[in-house]
Amino acid sequence: MSPRLPVHLALAELRHEWQAALCFVAALIGVLAPLMILLALKNGVIGALVEGLVEDPRNRQIIAMGAGKHSPTTLETLAAREDVAFAMPAPRSINTQADAVRNPDARGLERGVQLVPSRSGDPLIPQGAVARGGVFASQALATQLGLREGSRAQLVIEREIDGQVQRVRPEFEVLGVVPEALFEKPALFMDLSDLMDIERFRDDKTRTPQTWQASGPEPETYASFRLYVRALSDLGPVQDALAAQNIRTRPWAENAALLVGFQRALNILYAAIALVAVLGFWAAMSANLRAMVERQRISFSLLDLVGMVPRARALVPVVQSVVLVLGGIALTVVLVLPVLWGVNVAFGTPARPVIATLSLGDVAMFFGLGVLTACTACLWALRALSHISPDEVLRHA
Amino acid sequence: MSPSPAPVLSIRALGVTLAPDFAVVIDSLDMARGDVVVMDAPSGAGKSTALGLIAGAIAPDDHPDRAHSIAGQTITARTPRHRFFAPHQVGFVLQTSTLVPYLSVGENITLPLDVAGGVVERDWHSHLIGALGIAHLTDRKPAAISVGQRQRAAIARALLGRPALLMLDEPVSALDPANVGQVEHLVQVLAEDAASAVLLASHQAARGAFAQAQRMGFETRREGAKSISAFALARTDRPQALEAAL
Numbered sequence: 001m002s003p004r005l006p007v008h009l010a011l012a013e014l015r016h017e018w019q020a021a022l023c024f025v026a027a028l029i030g031v032l033a034p035l036m037i038l039l040a041l042k043n044g045v046i047g048a049l050v051e052g053l054v055e056d057p058r059n060r061q062i063i064a065m066g067a068g069k070h071s072p073t074t075l076e077t078l079a080a081r082e083d084v085a086f087a088m089p090a091p092r093s094i095n096t097q098a099d100a101v102r103n104p105d106a107r108g109l110e111r112g113v114q115l116v117p118s119r120s121g122d123p124l125i126p127q128g129a130v131a132r133g134g135v136f137a138s139q140a141l142a143t144q145l146g147l148r149e150g151s152r153a154q155l156v157i158e159r160e161i162d163g164q165v166q167r168v169r170p171e172f173e174v175l176g177v178v179p180e181a182l183f184e185k186p187a188l189f190m191d192l193s194d195l196m197d198i199e200r201f202r203d204d205k206t207r208t209p210q211t212w213q214a215s216g217p218e219p220e221t222y223a224s225f226r227l228y229v230r231a232l233s234d235l236g237p238v239q240d241a242l243a244a245q246n247i248r249t250r251p252w253a254e255n256a257a258l259l260v261g262f263q264r265a266l267n268i269l270y271a272a273i274a275l276v277a278v279l280g281f282w283a284a285m286s287a288n289l290r291a292m293v294e295r296q297r298i299s300f301s302l303l304d305l306v307g308m309v310p311r312a313r314a315l316v317p318v319v320q321s322v323v324l325v326l327g328g329i330a331l332t333v334v335l336v337l338p339v340l341w342g343v344n345v346a347f348g349t350p351a352r353p354v355i356a357t358l359s360l361g362d363v364a365m366f367f368g369l370g371v372l373t374a375c376t377a378c379l380w381a382l383r384a385l386s387h388i389s390p391d392e393v394l395r396h397a
Numbered sequence: 398m399s400p401s402p403a404p405v406l407s408i409r410a411l412g413v414t415l416a417p418d419f420a421v422v423i424d425s426l427d428m429a430r431g432d433v434v435v436m437d438a439p440s441g442a443g444k445s446t447a448l449g450l451i452a453g454a455i456a457p458d459d460h461p462d463r464a465h466s467i468a469g470q471t472i473t474a475r476t477p478r479h480r481f482f483a484p485h486q487v488g489f490v491l492q493t494s495t496l497v498p499y500l501s502v503g504e505n506i507t508l509p510l511d512v513a514g515g516v517v518e519r520d521w522h523s524h525l526i527g528a529l530g531i532a533h534l535t536d537r538k539p540a541a542i543s544v545g546q547r548q549r550a551a552i553a554r555a556l557l558g559r560p561a562l563l564m565l566d567e568p569v570s571a572l573d574p575a576n577v578g579q580v581e582h583l584v585q586v587l588a589e590d591a592a593s594a595v596l597l598a599s600h601q602a603a604r605g606a607f608a609q610a611q612r613m614g615f616e617t618r619r620e621g622a623k624s625i626s627a628f629a630l631a632r633t634d635r636p637q638a639l640e641a642a643l
Binding site: 002005009012013015016017298299302303304305306307308309312389390391393394395396 | 453478495509511512538
């Protein structure tokens, strides 16, 4: 039998009993609207915080504690992990500082500038890569010294041998500027080879200010490394893996891990609230649909008497259930969206204009869950329907 | 000699136990197109139950001699209703003219045909609703018309498919006396137009349009502690043509 007639019967009955249908939809809105607003707030407030954290690559950095002995192979293996976004060797932290940096083309000098080893793929330099002889300056240093792309930066590196200070002044081309949002302090990002030259100059007395940049063999081990994981949730597993190799580390942003945990807890809390609400709604809907079948008992018996097959009759409450639920969700969305707009207008700030938001995926999830709930909640009604026999309409007479 | 009319109903030993001490049984009943048979047993005798058994709406007791067929379709407990209750096979007018409240009168009239996926014969449809005086009511809901008009709509619904067998359960009991004769007459005429066999359950058919129709035999007999309302149309009561057909 074509589904046209059962669908027509279902819709005609809803139209006829529009007040009961409206009450049903109102009850649905009563459950769904707070749930949607809660989800929107969760998305807006916590989502924005976590998004900010995730977007800032520094929060995905793991810092090695103390100096170690990390072989190039170990670091390559680390870099090859799927949860690692960037890993490279680094010299001892004591050697990652220039005594001073100046712009030879302008006045000004900055003392104690941090030197950061870098290479292609550095998450802090998304717009390019350092090269031997070329550096990226942090915005703070660039502003201080008037550096910009194409400028020259002169480093002052000192060492003291037998009470005598020796000094070299290598010059580097500034290839670009690292935005302050990614690195706040005055710093230069430079090729590892250049940084290793500086380390050798400081540590190796045999290297003179004239020969300090002579090439040497690759070190067998490195004292430290720069490491960024792909996602905040990767911080824990990667740290655990390093701890298993007796490498002590800490995340750059301790609060990132805390917030991720908070977000997880909030997700669980929301899921629990949603589950309880959905279960309550499911039970209420089951009872309503069951009552709807009772209301149409004689009509269903008559339909059976005139030969409507059970499958076609069963379609009537199913269609009614789906129509009511989808209608209820659509109306809830229509009612909730202005509320969210009002919340954002009232509580939003220029820095964070969105306090509450629902994505299309969230709305689609509500509709999907609604259809699932509608189809399962009518099982009781269908069971009752299967017990309605054609002789009831005779007895009714 | 004219050809024998095809049997539309054949029943043997069809019964149901309604209570430990009460049962309703149709011992035998055979009808052909054109037959008009009245069940005029007293109230409470089980006429509606007997019609429910015939319509396959009430599950019968097992009986070794049980036989039940409508329009050539043998009916067992497993026969799907749509096999023997299509609009061209059976039309049923209920005592209280039950209509689907959320459908219009017009939709109620075509409901059995819509369920069966049949096509409405426009001329016959117009003739029916015109003769029954409800042509102007088809857009209304059942709640917006009178009891008598609802009963006429129920008659139109039952006859629209030109059923081989038209069953009526006290079709005029809810009507005021002024309407009874008119409705009975309409049923008689329209059933004749549709060439339907008519089986009427009524306790007031001794007068009116069906006064001259054949009566089903009725008796109350006892089997142990059980009282049995038994209906039968004895072979000697049946027209010869039907006898030959069976």
